[in-house]
Amino acid sequence: MSAEPAKRAAGAAKSAPPARKDASMEKQKAMLAGHFKALSTARETGRKVAYTFVPGNLTELLTAFDFLPVYPEINALQSGMRQKSADYIRDAERLGHSEDVCTYVKCDIGMMMQGNIGPTGEKLPPPDLLLLSYTGCFTFLKWFELLRNEYGCEIAMLHVPYLANGKITPEMRKYVADQLRREVIPKMEKITGKKLDLDLLAAKLKRSMKAEEDLVWVLESAKNRPSPIDAYFGSVYYVGPIFTAFRGSDACSEYYAELRAEVQGRLDRKEGPVTPDGTLARERHRLVVDGPPNWTHFRDFWRIFHDEGAVFVASSYTKVGGLYDRGFRHGNEEDPLLSLADYCLGCYTNLSLPARTNLLVDYVKEYRATGFLFNSIKSCNSFSAGQLVMLREVEKRTGIPGAFVETDLVDPRYYGHANVKNRIESYLQMLDQRGHG
Amino acid sequence: MSATQPELEAILARCERLYGDLSLGEVSAWKKAHPGRPAIGHLPVYVPREILHAAGALPVGLAGAGDQIDIVKGDACYQSYICHIPRSTVELGLTGELDCLDGCVFPSTCDVIRNLSGIWQLQFPGKYVRFLDLPQTFDPETGGKFYQRDLEELIHELAGLGGREPTAAEACESVRLFNENRRALRALYALRAESPWLCSCDEAFLVTRAGFVLDVAEHTRLVEQFVAAAKRRDKKKEDRIRVMVIGSFCEQPPIGLMRTLERSGCYVVDDDLNLGMRWIEGDVEPGCEPVAAVAHAYLTQSVWASTRYEDTRRRGELLARRAKELRADGVVFAAASFCDPALLDQPPLQKALTAAGIPHISFKYAENTGQFQGIREQAGTFSDSIKLWGAA
Numbered sequence: 033m034s035a036e037p038a039k040r041a042a043g044a045a046k047s048a049p050p051a052r053k054d055a056s057m058e059k060q061k062a063m064l065a066g067h068f069k070a071l072s073t074a075r076e077t078g079r080k081v082a083y084t085f086v087p088g089n090l091t092e093l094l095t096a097f098d099f100l101p102v103y104p105e106i107n108a109l110q111s112g113m114r115q116k117s118a119d120y121i122r123d124a125e126r127l128g129h130s131e132d133v134c135t136y137v138k139c140d141i142g143m144m145m146q147g148n149i150g151p152t153g154e155k156l157p158p159p160d161l162l163l164l165s166y167t168g169c170f171t172f173l174k175w176f177e178l179l180r181n182e183y184g185c186e187i188a189m190l191h192v193p194y195l196a197n198g199k200i201t202p203e204m205r206k207y208v209a210d211q212l213r214r215e216v217i218p219k220m221e222k223i224t225g226k227k228l229d230l231d232l233l234a235a236k237l238k239r240s241m242k243a244e245e246d247l248v249w250v251l252e253s254a255k256n257r258p259s260p261i262d263a264y265f266g267s268v269y270y271v272g273p274i275f276t277a278f279r280g281s282d283a284c285s286e287y288y289a290e291l292r293a294e295v296q297g298r299l300d301r302k303e304g305p306v307t308p309d310g311t312l313a314r315e316r317h318r319l320v321v322d323g324p325p326n327w328t329h330f331r332d333f334w335r336i337f338h339d340e341g342a343v344f345v346a347s348s349y350t351k352v353g354g355l356y357d358r359g360f361r362h363g364n365e366e367d368p369l370l371s372l373a374d375y376c377l378g379c380y381t382n383l384s385l386p387a388r389t390n391l392l393v394d395y396v397k398e399y400r401a402t403g404f405l406f407n408s409i410k411s412c413n414s415f416s417a418g419q420l421v422m423l424r425e426v427e428k429r430t431g432i433p434g435a436f437v438e439t440d441l442v443d444p445r446y447y448g449h450a451n452v453k454n455r456i457e458s459y460l461q462m463l464d465q466r467g468h469g
Numbered sequence: 470m471s472a473t474q475p476e477l478e479a480i481l482a483r484c485e486r487l488y489g490d491l492s493l494g495e496v497s498a499w500k501k502a503h504p505g506r507p508a509i510g511h512l513p514v515y516v517p518r519e520i521l522h523a524a525g526a527l528p529v530g531l532a533g534a535g536d537q538i539d540i541v542k543g544d545a546c547y548q549s550y551i552c553h554i555p556r557s558t559v560e561l562g563l564t565g566e567l568d569c570l571d572g573c574v575f576p577s578t579c580d581v582i583r584n585l586s587g588i589w590q591l592q593f594p595g596k597y598v599r600f601l602d603l604p605q606t607f608d609p610e611t612g613g614k615f616y617q618r619d620l621e622e623l624i625h626e627l628a629g630l631g632g633r634e635p636t637a638a639e640a641c642e643s644v645r646l647f648n649e650n651r652r653a654l655r656a657l658y659a660l661r662a663e664s665p666w667l668c669s670c671d672e673a674f675l676v677t678r679a680g681f682v683l684d685v686a687e688h689t690r691l692v693e694q695f696v697a698a699a700k701r702r703d704k705k706k707e708d709r710i711r712v713m714v715i716g717s718f719c720e721q722p723p724i725g726l727m728r729t730l731e732r733s734g735c736y737v738v739d740d741d742l743n744l745g746m747r748w749i750e751g752d753v754e755p756g757c758e759p760v761a762a763v764a765h766a767y768l769t770q771s772v773w774a775s776t777r778y779e780d781t782r783r784r785g786e787l788l789a790r791r792a793k794e795l796r797a798d799g800v801v802f803a804a805a806s807f808c809d810p811a812l813l814d815q816p817p818l819q820k821a822l823t824a825a826g827i828p829h830i831s832f833k834y835a836e837n838t839g840q841f842q843g844i845r846e847q848a849g850t851f852s853d854s855i856k857l858w859g860a861a
Contacts, residue, residue, distance in 0.1 A: 170577075191612065196602070197600075210611045215606065215608065413580035413809060414580040417555065420546050425591055
């Protein structure tokens with residue numbers, strides 16, 4: 033292991049001034065503030081509210097009805113980052129929720145019990161609709177059953193078939209589109225009292241395409257050396273607008289155009305990614321990662337890597353809300369409902385394990401990664417069940433040894449910093465010794 | 470010893486042998502007797518076994534290895550915080566115990582069973598692997614059509630493995646045989662609900678479980694023989710409480726746990742063990758389109774289950790109603806550790822029972838749990854409190 037001063041020199045300098053907030057970051061912050069303000073006044077303004085999930089989200093459809101979307105897993109991760117999740121989880125467990133189950137669910141239920149105060153400190157309104165897009169995660173189904181018991185509101189189920197054989201079939205597309213026609217859209221029409229404007233939906237989908245193009249460009253900028261972005265810790269911010277309430281809006285397109293220009297600037301200046309401790313000075317390791325990050329210790333977790341000069345050049349987590357880098361675009365299809373079906377079907381956690389493995393292997397090769405990591409999340413079976421087998425498969429097919437750590441989404445009891453740090457540092461040291469660094 | 474005791478003992482001894490034979494000798498024997506025809510394993514909870522049968526295959530239920538083997542290779546595939554059934558299933562696969570199977574069907578039970586289908590694809594590249602996406606939308610025009618098409622595709626694939634594309638008459642015959650089987654199992658469960666001292670929890674479990682490997686007609690006969698003999702049993706009712714056991718629909722508890730519960734002062738009058746065998750309530754009416762009928766039965770005649778979207782039916786209310794119908798004194802929530810469907814359902818189910826004034830307790834297990842003392846004390850206290858004071 034290199035000495036501590038050397039590591040600091042390799043990574044971001046501790047003495048560097050705090051990272052300057054790029055204009056795109058400020059823009060995203062303003063977009064979120066506006067959205068949560070609109071949510072807090074939804075009852076007064078008469079706007080309808082839909083709770084839904086990030087994977088397989090139907091944002092353009094929701095906003096075509098002027099619904100305000102709420103994403104409970106985003107609220108949960110925000111609670112984790114703001115150190116509120118431990119209390120929320122404790123409250124849910126007191127209600128009888130098992131310590132074994134998804135901590136996003138428990139965090140959300142605990143937050144609801146404590147008044148449903150959102151990340152900006154404003155109260156979130158109850159849902160008029162629970163849009164259960166059952167995409168890639170069984171727990172989503174149970175989660176919204178629990179919420180329906182609490183809120184007693186309308187619920188719309190959209191069953192998205194699993195891509196067990198790695199491909200979308202015409203029957204799957206038809207099944208999803210038919211459900212939209214027969215179940216989801218009629219419920220939205222009933223709640224809002226509006227008919228769906230298909231032209232408006234199609235226009236929103238077309239608008240999404242531009243933002244998606246720019247996002248893909250940003251993600252693929254990590255193919256450069258040094259990478260101007262961190263495609264895991266940094267990119268969870270980059271995917272924020274397109275994974276949530278803003279896809280299909282002008283603001284979303286403007287955000288990604290601005291982000292792209294900023295990343296282009298970093299490329300021109302041959303700068304590494306921005307980290308919480310400043311710009312990464314020297315890229316020593318290029319990593320691919322599978323699994324969501326830990327949110328309760330997000331910066332500490334990130335720091336372990338950038339202290340060692342390790343940059344994530346590709347991640348699967350930033351594809352849970354759409355595999356845009358593999359060619360999908362909203363608006364590719366003339367029939368908007370088929371576009372939405374393709375989108376839902378293609379999200380990362382809806383892929384089979386062989387397809388996920390193929391993607392990770394391709395990422396290692398395409399991004400010239402020197403290592404890869406599985407961050408196995410205790411409470412997320414959709415990601416975690418099978419990761420040990422995938423790890424060995426990726427090792428076999430790339431010839432590169434992988435690392436495996438265990439953390440959790442928002443339960444701080446399952447994040448052991450010293451243990452995780454020790455493992456990762458040992459792994460990176462091993463890569464150095466094997467000449468993979 | 471009553472006159473029926475040797476007959477019952479023989480049936481139960483056979484069921485126990487089948488349960489303990491992890492190498493699936495019965496399946497190998499069937500294959501020898503039916504050269505060229507496939508044996509297809511399937512994971513819990515529900516797979517329409519009559520469809521596999523109609524396609525000329527032997528449906529073989531897989532439910533892990535219980536407490537019968539040490540897990541070595543399976544543990545290398547799963548983290549400690551994932552339930553036990555996939556690791557013992559992988560262990561069986563990697564140690565060659567499942568070699569007699571020509572393929573496996575993985576139903577959409579939960580994320581772990583779903584992902585196990587991917588592990589199977591990666592670990593056993595030459596084997597037939599099929600994920601069965603049971604619809605969570607129960608509209609016949611959407612979920613029904615999608616599912617029917619999927620079943621037709623499954624039949625076609627099995628035909629390619631040595632099975633057949635059944636005629637309507639052949640498919641109807643399969644439906645008829647499985648209707649008879651479900652009737653026999655309903656009789657078994659009715660006997661236990663009415664006179665649980667004549668049929669213990671572990672006996673009902675073993676007799677049902679024999680259907681995982683036996684040809685359906687043979688299993689039906691076995692169940693009928695058991696029920697007939699059990700009814701003639703000379704056993705007296707004991708002073709125990711009547712309980713339902715809920716949450717054990719996928720990973721099965723060890724038999725020792727079932728016996729412990731009953732030795733602690735409980736009669737188990739209903740449970741969701743081996744639930745897939747009893748998934749469809751009532752008969753499937755095959756009509757002239759038997760595959761469509763099987764698909765329709767899933768939409769309209771499924772039991773309430775934690776793995777199936779709740780839709781308009783409320784599980785808590787259904788559970789409370791069922792408990793009252795069965796005159797259950799209490800409900801025991803027995804879920805496998807890390808079982809998302811069972812554990813996520815527990816709070817609302819418990820709330821509904823509390824509202825209905827039905828006492829309940831809960832504990833977790835793994836299929837290889839070996840220590841039952843804690844469960845014995847918990848169940849014993851539950852039983853005593855109900856017997857003494859009428860409520861836990």
